[in-house]
Amino acid sequence: MGISLCRRQCRLLAGCLFSFLFALPLLAETPSREPSLDLPSDSRLVWTAHASGFQVYKAQASVQSQASFKWVFLEPDATLQDSAGATVGRHFRGPCWEAEDGSRIVGLLPPLAQCPGRGPTDVPWLLIAVHSTGSPGVLSGVTHVLRVATAGGAAPARPPASAGETVRVPYRATYLFLGPATKPNP
Structure with missing residues (x-):
């Protein structure tokens, strides 16, 4: 019985050691690359919404060769939610953002940053x-509008098979809606 307990302890110790050695490369210090964008001067946060939906891409002929195709961004198609998960609006082609209260904004492209x-x-x-x-x-x-904390949504790595083909790529993001900073009264 003593030998059996010793074998179990050795196996447990060997398993822990193997797990540690396997995880060691993951624990190695790597430089963190956190994206960042500068906010417009004199702006304030007006509203925040979390988007969940799709980035839609359409295939079109490549400029280099009519026989090959590339993905071109077509439109977003997402639901906007508050921090509790309740639907508060939508994000769609334009790009447009529309709140449940009927207010709507349209983005001016290309992006500023x-x-x-x-x-x-x-x-x-x-x-x-x-x-x-x-x-x-x-x-x-x-x-x-500032789009941050994105997850997914990039065009597929595989090239399109034919012109006109569309794909809907799932994505999530946080949208920060900014307005002019209020000036204090004299």
């Missing part, structure tokens, strides 16, 4: 100037 997401399959972080096109509401005073 962008930087790569955390990984190769993440769409970039963006800073976009916008203008209001909807009813008065939470978005009507917004001048800029």
